[in-house]
Amino acid sequence: MSLLLLALAITTPAPHDTVRYAVTFPNPAHHEAHITVDFPAAGDTLEVWMSRSSPGRYALHEFAKNVYDVHATDRAGRSIPIVRRDPYHWLVVAERRPVRFTYTLYGDRADGTYAQIDPTHAHLNMPATFAWARGLETRAVAIRFAPPTGGGWRVATQLVPSPDPLLWAAPDLAYFMDSPTELSAFSFRTWTVSGPGGRTDTVRLALHHEGTDAELDRYAEGVRKIVAEQVGVFGETARFDHGTYTFLADYLPWASGDGMEHRNSTVLSSSASLATAFDRLLLTASHEFFHSWNMERIRAAELEPFDFTRANPSPTLWFGEGFTNYYDRLAVRRAGLMSDSAFAETVAEAVNAVVAAPGRRFNSPVDMSLLAPFVDAAAAIDPVNFPNTFLSYYTWGAGIGLGLDLTLRGRLDGRTLDGFMRLMWERFGRPVKPYTVRRPYTIADLERTLGEYVGDAAFARAFFARYVRGRDVPDYASLLTQAGFLVRPAAPRAAWAGPLSLAGDSTGTTVTGATIAGTPVYEAGLDRGDRLVSADGRPVAGQEDWTGLLAARAPGDSIQLVFRQRGREVRAVLRLRADPRLGVRPAERAGVGFTEAQRAFRTAWLGSRARP
Numbered sequence: 224m225s226l227l228l229l230a231l232a233i234t235t236p237a238p239h240d241t242v243r244y245a246v247t248f249p250n251p252a253h254h255e256a257h258i259t260v261d262f263p264a265a266g267d268t269l270e271v272w273m274s275r276s277s278p279g280r281y282a283l284h285e286f287a288k289n290v291y292d293v294h295a296t297d298r299a300g301r302s303i304p305i306v307r308r309d310p311y312h313w314l315v316v317a318e319r320r321p322v323r324f325t326y327t328l329y330g331d332r333a334d335g336t337y338a339q340i341d342p343t344h345a346h347l348n349m350p351a352t353f354a355w356a357r358g359l360e361t362r363a364v365a366i367r368f369a370p371p372t373g374g375g376w377r378v379a380t381q382l383v384p385s386p387d388p389l390l391w392a393a394p395d396l397a398y399f400m401d402s403p404t405e406l407s408a409f410s411f412r413t414w415t416v417s418g419p420g421g422r423t424d425t426v427r428l429a430l431h432h433e434g435t436d437a438e439l440d441r442y443a444e445g446v447r448k449i450v451a452e453q454v455g456v457f458g459e460t461a462r463f464d465h466g467t468y469t470f471l472a473d474y475l476p477w478a479s480g481d482g483m484e485h486r487n488s489t490v491l492s493s494s495a496s497l498a499t500a501f502d503r504l505l506l507t508a509s510h511e512f513f514h515s516w517n518m519e520r521i522r523a524a525e526l527e528p529f530d531f532t533r534a535n536p537s538p539t540l541w542f543g544e545g546f547t548n549y550y551d552r553l554a555v556r557r558a559g560l561m562s563d564s565a566f567a568e569t570v571a572e573a574v575n576a577v578v579a580a581p582g583r584r585f586n587s588p589v590d591m592s593l594l595a596p597f598v599d600a601a602a603a604i605d606p607v608n609f610p611n612t613f614l615s616y617y618t619w620g621a622g623i624g625l626g627l628d629l630t631l632r633g634r635l636d637g638r639t640l641d642g643f644m645r646l647m648w649e650r651f652g653r654p655v656k657p658y659t660v661r662r663p664y665t666i667a668d669l670e671r672t673l674g675e676y677v678g679d680a681a682f683a684r685a686f687f688a689r690y691v692r693g694r695d696v697p698d699y700a701s702l703l704t705q706a707g708f709l710v711r712p713a714a715p716r717a718a719w720a721g722p723l724s725l726a727g728d729s730t731g732t733t734v735t736g737a738t739i740a741g742t743p744v745y746e747a748g749l750d751r752g753d754r755l756v757s758a759d760g761r762p763v764a765g766q767e768d769w770t771g772l773l774a775a776r777a778p779g780d781s782i783q784l785v786f787r788q789r790g791r792e793v794r795a796v797l798r799l800r801a802d803p804r805l806g807v808r809p810a811e812r813a814g815v816g817f818t819e820a821q822r823a824f825r826t827a828w829l830g831s832r833a834r835p
């Protein structure tokens with residue numbers, strides 16, 4: 224169906240099989256919205272759910288907790304009984320009648336997962352906001368927004384528009400749930416991206432902020448350049464379903480930092496502003512846009528279709544998130560919005576995190592991906608040992624992406640990670656029809672496609688065995704040398720005790736975070752909650768005092784520690800080592816030779832891919 228026909232079919236009154244939502248905001252100061260859902264006639268019992276999870280977020284979020292004042296009526300307004308057997312869903316005794324289901328929603332968190340309703344906006348992540356009925360998932364959806372009068376609110380969303388600016392549509396529940404919506408007096412910028420075969424896509428940026436138009440224009444220009452670089456990798460946009468992609472940005476003191484990918488849009492949120500956090504906010508925009516290919520359309524089999532009633536774990540987040548993490552900064556660098564030195568710093572961060580991670584003793588990138596439901600905005604109140612057992616699939620995956628890209632480029636046969644990503648796009652991502660994924664991939668598909676791309680199945684098998692299913696790390700020093708980046712200990716003469724977070728107050732100094740296995744402070748026995756009494760007989764006033772103490776020492780020195788642990792006094796010897804952390808520096812800034820071959824390698828890697 225054409226999009227216009229779809230919109231007309233859904234938004235005209237005729238079809239009785241559409242699920243119709245209406246949202247009003249009677250109490251924005253207290254963060255309430257009122258929601259009405261008209262479900263068409265279905266079975267004897269209608270099973271109405273609030274989602275427990277939201278696509279792109281991996282923990283359970285139990286959205287039913289913020290729903291109350293729930294009622295069901297028939298078309299004549301007569302009350303229909305509701306039975307509840309668990310906290311997640313309502314059984315409506317429908318007896319084959321259409322059902323009107325109404326409730327109040329409380330929401331006060333603006334990010335990629337939740338909803339926030341207040342006098343400035345309604346920021347709605349759909350699974351956090353809208354109830355749905357089992358068995359009606361394939362029905363078309365129509366939704367009417369009724370903003371408070373006088374606020375100047377407009378609607379920004381990837382939903383299908385209609386001639387009425389407050390009436391929107393979706394072909395089915397999955398697309399509806401994937402379509403976060405911002406209602407506010409946002410600022411708006413738009414531009415087009417032309418692609419092969421005369422295709423043109425429109426990119427829109429709806430920004431709700433307290434900054435200036437000049438800041439918005441500078442930001443939009445940065446995003447435009449990044450979009451062009453990423454299109455350069457794949458040769459085309461991700462073929463947006465209505466030829467339109469929308470950045471929904473909320474940079475407000477009352478928003479929470481996040482970025483969340485969707486098929487034709489993203490939610491970008493932060494309590495910071497463009498004036499204070501421009502580069503970081505741009506990096507998140509880069510990350511989420513790359514997801515329009517890698518995650519939304521090049522999509523893991525475990526995520527498609529998404530099940531809103533449970534966590535949806537996938538063993539390939541090192542690829543979906545990690546490779547996206549690798550490309551977000553690469554695109555910013557290629558767009559000329561980051562220097563080689565700044566890029567080298569991001570590389571150093573990733574390399575240090577991967578090389579030093581104690582979590583690699585136990586878990587591979589595949590294992591780490593499967594831990595996502597416990598770490599991705601998960602909420603439980605008992606302490607976890609993740610500092611010693613977990614390494615983020617973002618970080619490790621970016622490290623794998625870096626290692627694979629530089630390994631492929633080092634083979635000097637023209638193969639690159641860009642080429643591999645483009646092949647993944649062609650085989651698995653590029654949609655055959657709107658709203659669909661061409662072919663969700665498995666981890667075996669990734670390995671096989673890499674082998675076919677390189678023309679060397681054994682290479683792919685070995686790479687996956689060592690670095691994806693295994694726990695090895697590539698030799699970053701030699702790989703980066705190819706591009707004229709030097710990997711050296713950053714501060715080899717500095718004394719190092721390992722990370723130790725301390726908080727001092729009038730009662731003394733407390734260790735506030737976990738200590739890391741294999742570091743001197745861990746080996747000395749210090750752990751979270753311990754009270755640091757003295758170091759070499761002198762009290763330690765807090766973090767700064769501790770840092771100062773170490774600065775005056777050398778690797779090999781010892782410090783006599785006294786601390787209280789669970790009510791008893793412990794005396795231990797802390798043996799300082801040389802700081803093991805690595806630095807990555809461009810050769811031309813390190814005062815060593817930068818060869819023509821290295822320069823050419825770096826230009827091919829970090830140079831612009833955007834079509835002029």
Ligand SMILES: [Zn+2]
Pocket residue numbers: 484510514543544547
């Ligand atoms: Zn991501």
